[in-house]
Structures are given as structure tokens and as C-alpha cells.
Amino acid sequence: MNAGPTLNPTLDAAHRRIDRTQWDNIYVVGDVHGCRGTLEQLLETLDPSESELVVFVGDLVRKGPDSKGVVDIVRDRPNLVSVRGNNEQKLIDGRKSIDALTDADLEFIESMPAVISWDGAMVAHGGVDHRKPVVEHSLTELLNMRSLVPDGSYDRPYWFEARREGPRIYFGHTVLAAPHVTDWAVGLDTGCVYGGQLTAYDTNGEKLITVDPPKTYQERSSDSIVQPQSVPLP
Secondary structure, eight states, X not given: OOOOOOOOXXXXXXXXXXXXXXXXXXXXXXXXXXXXXXXXXXXXXXXXXXXXXXXXXXXXXXXXXOHHHHHHHHHHOTTEEEOXXXXXXXXXXXXXXXXXXOHHHHHHHHTOOSEEXXXXXXXXXXXXXXXXXXXXXXXXXXXXXXXXSTTXXXXXXXXXXXXXXXXXXXXXXXXXXXXXXXXXXXEOOOOGGGTSOEEEEETTTTEEEEEOOSSOXXXXXXXXXXXXXXXXXX
């Protein structure tokens, strides 16, 4: 079995490799941002068995009403796992805090890998720049990647619109007006906390599953919600 890419050992977060043959199916879920009730609704819709894995793209926490509740759900179920998002990193670095989180919660958050992968697929919160090997990415890039323009957060081209090679990257971070699904990248942050939907991708059925939140918890300007585009092959 292909061992997959190895991350730079200087990163302070690990790469977790999944044996795909041990799971009947894998679902990948977009940014939850503390929206516990919406997550519970999605999990009820998915109804994953113990032999099905649910992988989150990070940003379980912050902005929504119940970050601790979301952390509890993911931590307490062995078939739920998550990569680290930039909002988890803010807690780890001490740039942000959530009073309700316990020391055990923070230890769990710090244990989240930067990348989870299986054959032909990789989950990273921000994304991957196809112009260089994964091993050369910093933790900051993996958690925050969006634009391929230096220092151009919302300047096209976006990495996921330009990607034309494997592995297929499942990602969040960039709030999308609709899911982005190609053979090379699947974007699942559809702005649940901003009044959008919470989106999951069924990797066996190759289909999207969405649920609506009960309310908008935070406002977001329209110029920071991306409408994915198809770009011509080079």
C-alpha cells in the first residue's frame, strides 16, 4: 500500500494515515464552527455505522454557539476524527480562548493532525499548493492556503480551482457559496455558521449531503464568500 506523502518533521502537527480497507465508507464534513445542533442533525442524516469513518476538515470550534459540545461529540466517538483548522491553531497558540473548553479538550485539540490521508485522498483544512511537494508545506500553509498569489488571500487563482493532479484534496477554510467538487479537490465549507449549510461528502457514493442550520450565528460579507469557478486546463 502506498504510504502517502510525509510531512516536514519540523511541523508541530502530525500526518495521520488511514487504512481505507478498514472502513466500509468514509464521509468528509465541512467546517462546523461550534454549531453543535446542526452537526447532530447531519450525523443523524448520515447515520454512520461503527465501520464507517467521518473525517472533519477542521474548524470544529469558534464563532458558533457550542464549541465544547462539538468537541465532545468528535472526541467521544471513535469513528469521528478531524484535522486541525486555523481556529484550532489559534487556541493552541493562545491567540484565542474559549472559556468552556477544559484542559482535556485543549489536549484533544492539540492532538489533531495537520493532514489525514488514505489512498488517493488527503484532508487538509486550508489546502495544498500543487507547485511544490507536500513535504515542503509549512503548517501555516496547510491551515490557511487559499490563493496562489503571494499574500493574496482572495485573489484568483485559488489553489483548488487550479489543481489538476492527485491526490484528491478535501478541504475547508474558504467559505464557498456552493460545494466545489472536482477529481482533484473537494471544498466543503459552505458557511454553516454564516447561515449557509453544513456539508458532507460521501466518498463511496460520490455525493453531497447537506443540512441547514436553524439560524445565522454570524454575518459575513459577500466579498469573502467564494463562488467556485471552473478554469480551463493549462
